[in-house]
Amino acid sequence: MTKPPAECMSKEDVRVEIDRIDKALLALLAERHGYVTRMAEIKTDAHEAYDPARIAAIIERQRKRAEELDLDEDQAELIWRTLIDWNVNYEKGIIAARKRHG
Template sequence: MTERLKAPVDCTTREDVRYEIDRIDNAMVELLAERWQYVDRMWQIKNNAAEAVVPWRIQAVIDNVRKRAGELGMPPELAEALWRQIIGWAIQYEEEKLRAREASPSTDKTTD
């Protein structure tokens, strides 16, 4: 992430705050795009659409995100809501890709 120019307490104008929020938003998009590359790889490794939902893994991710958010002063409920949305999109994407592959018998699956 790019270096913070001003701490929140040092922002004295709306423009200062907006600049920092925009800077953080750009960094978040970069990290989410990187995360998405791993989501895209995961469906290629899985065997079928039934493997898209892994309840224990979802809960582990949520627990970790809630814990980390709390440590950083962010409402854990907000972090959970955001990650549940991200996870939901990832699951839907994996299911669509895996179903399409299942419907195309000539496609080889990448193995572990």
């Protein structure tokens, strides 16, 4: 059973909840990764993996969501830029490999 932060009375209580959230985050990242892989399969050119306008829109949307959740917008942006950079490189690699192997 989950506990809200205010009901955590020990470091162990907090760690249990953080571990629970980390597990859920990892599952969501794995699910997202499936869609990123599918996008790379759909795209035909490695240059499509990097879309500055789309990236800017995503970053702006996440900054607004972070603010609504009372989170640090700069930290949210850093996390999303890291995720996007990884995804762009991953997509480029899949597209390039597919082109090499026909």
